[in-house]
Amino acid sequence: MHDDDKLIEKATTGEYRYGFVTDIEQETAPKGLSEDTIRFISAKKEEPEWMLEWRLKAFKTWQQMTEPDWVNVHYPKIDFQDIIYYAGAKKKPQYESLDEVDPELLRTYEKLGIPVEEQKMLAGVAVDFVMDSESVLTTFKKQLKEFGVIFCSISEAIKEYPELIQKHLGSVVPTRDNYYAALNSAVFSDGSFVYVPKGVRCPMELSTYFRINAENTGQFERTLIIAEDDSYVSYLEGCTAPMRDENQLHAAVVELVAQDRAEIKYSTVQNWYPGNSEGKGGIYNFVTKRGLCNGVESKISWTQVETGSAITWKYPSCILKGDRSIGEFYSVAVTNNFQQADTGTKMIHIGKNTKSRIVSKGISAGKSQNSYRGLVQMHKTAKNAYNFSQCDSLLIGDKCGAHTFPYLEVKNSSAQVEHEATTSKIGEDMLFYCNQRGLSDEEAVNLIINGYCKEVFRHLPMEFAVEAQNLLAISLEGSVG
Amino acid sequence: MLEIKNLSVSIDGHSILDNLNLSVKPGEVHAIMGPNGSGKSTLASVIAGRDEYDVNGGKIEYQGEDLLDLDPHERAHKGVFLAFQYPVEIPGVSMTNFMKAAINEKRKALGQDPVVAKDFLKMIKEKMALVKMDPKLMSRSLNEGFSGGEKKRNEILQMAMLEPKLAIMDETDSGLDIDALRIVANGVNSLRTSENAFVVITHYQRLLDYIVPDYVHILYNGQIVKSGDKSLALELDDKGYEWVKEEVNA
Secondary structure, eight states: OHHHHHHHHTOOOOOOTTOOOOOOOEEEOOSSOSHHHHHHHHHHTTOOHHHHHHHHHHHHHHHTOOOOOOSSOOOOOOOGGGSBOOEEESSOSSOSSGGGSOHHHHHHHHHHTOOOOGGGOOSOEEEEEEETTEEEEEOSHHHHHHTTOEEEEHHHHHHHOHHHHHHHTTTSSOGGGSHHHHHHHHHOOOOEEEEEOTTOBOSSEEEEEEEOOSTTBOBOOEEEEEEOTTOEEEEEEEEEOOOOSSEEEEOOEEEEEEOTTOEEEEEEEEOOOOOOTTSOSEEEEEEEEEEEEOSTTOEEEEEEEEOOOSEEEEOOEEEEOSTTOEEEEEEEEEEOTTOEEEEEEEEEEOSTTOEEEEEEEEEEOTTOEEEEEEEEEEOTTOTTOEEEEEEEEEEESSSOEEEEEEEEEEOOTTOEEEEEEEEEEEOHHHHHHHHHTTOOHHHHHHHHHHHHHHHHHTTSOHHHHHHHHHHHHHHTTTSOO | OEEEEEEEEEETTEEEEEEEEEEEOTTOEEEEEOOTTSSHHHHHHHHHTOTTSEEEEEEEEETTEEGGGSOHHHHHHTTEEEEOSSOOOEEEEEHHHHHHHHHHHHHHHTTOOOOOHHHHHHHHHHHHHHTTOOGGGGGSEETTTOOHHHHHHHHHHHHHHHOOSEEEEESTTTTOOHHHHHHHHHHHHHHOOSSOEEEEEOSOHHHHHHSOOSEEEEEETTEEEEEEOHHHHHHHHHHOSHHHHHHHHO
């Protein structure tokens, strides 16, 4: 039908609202990657010797590995010698209070809508702000400390809490896990560290805001969250980057550890610059996120809303080791224009009576490609384990693609696996029906999309659910006409 | 209220409506009948603003305004309603949310505040009773898993909620059993006022026993070839379309 052609013709990006650059004096590592680069980063961070050794070992591992080619995304080969691996502000990077913060940075927060002014904060969200390779500010640190909760940058944690870091860093995502995890382990710059002690329910939402600002720079964040027995924490990350013509690499590693009866809720609203409507520029988002349900009855829940990046390659996973532990994955992945996403999850059932639930909602518009890739693995030991997966795809127009790759390995006959999948399309019929009832195209798409994503959105913390809805509306702006 | 003058419409180069004329005044009910493929649904779609059709000539005036200049949602805001022959299903969007969005968009266009939740619920309960719809359907996704009859009753429910000035019913009676037909017809009759008008597209005289038209038009080969009162519908029921075709082709 020629109407579908019109849908596509008019598929242009809604303006990316975070495409500005902050003018701040920065110090960068020389371009390229070698042992010297790693020594430079480690020295910049004033790291102890053991950390440097760990990084160098990871670098050797990485050199022996090859880039994965099984992913359903296409991009020119990355020149790892053409990337800057460290960019930090020249001035003192970590501030003790807001008064010390460079006003240029404060303006950046404001433009990004990050609530950093503690006195003005009503929502009760503590924020760690990471720009390029450095954490610049962490709010509510003192208040959290009173509860025994540690919330700081990973750089600070390496210096202040070496036992915790040495025990847990790389315990969930080993250095040699995959190509990008190895790279990250060698050159990671900053990220968040969270430690919730036994029996503590973290009194506020924790949130980290990642921002790529510098040119030609890769961001390699590292986040580690540990929840001891009977504790609870909810954590949210947000990401944006300036609009640039060249592609930038973001290769993060996130590790979560939940001990007996602990619960970690990890939410992501990913809005890296997706490239322009012709597919130029944008972030390559190659991320390894994994949670270990180490203790009995522990629970890890991933909720992600992925709207940005030129390419997204990420599978937040749960290793359900503790008996009766629970893993959840709720995902909305939107691709428009020339974006490519290959995302999903892995649920590794090891313990008895473990349960997992996967709800994946893919939305493709423009000429984008959106793949769900998920693995459900029931080990021999996973007696009475149960998984439910629901993978839905929604297409807007007929030049985009949706793909589903569910993998299933069951080695215990008492385990149960359920899988449901649907593909639907916002076609001309549906839009016209809504139009006839008084809704414009944009409103109709919003209503349909929000209905479609409802099940995922309700797992986001309240204040972010609204943000996610708006973000979705912006990402799909102009996708129908 | 509605003045269609010399309207010619085609799709992919095939002419469907050819110099069609129709005049509808407030308070009137017009029935449009005609054999398959005569252009009835096209007429309904063009009035509502579906854009897969090319309007090659003529005009549609609605309340003194050029209707063809307006987007479909703007036409809806001004009181044009189409009860669809095949209502779509919208997964994940509840009937309540859909209706609330529709009403509020209309109110916004008219410069009114959004509807108060309490008033909305009261109104929707009343209107559901009017078309004898199971209140449970309100929280279900729009039309998803609805029976054919429920979908059609839902169209009338939406019509009742949006209180249109010009309502076009595109074969609302097709696929309905006699009880559902009565319910739909009663719904429509209770909405009739001296201010609004109905254009009822149907294949069967049966519906017109319940919704009594002021005029009956026969559409054939893209033109209204014969108009009369309700006795014309009875005559068609009796004799079929052949005699009309012969008259036209003679």
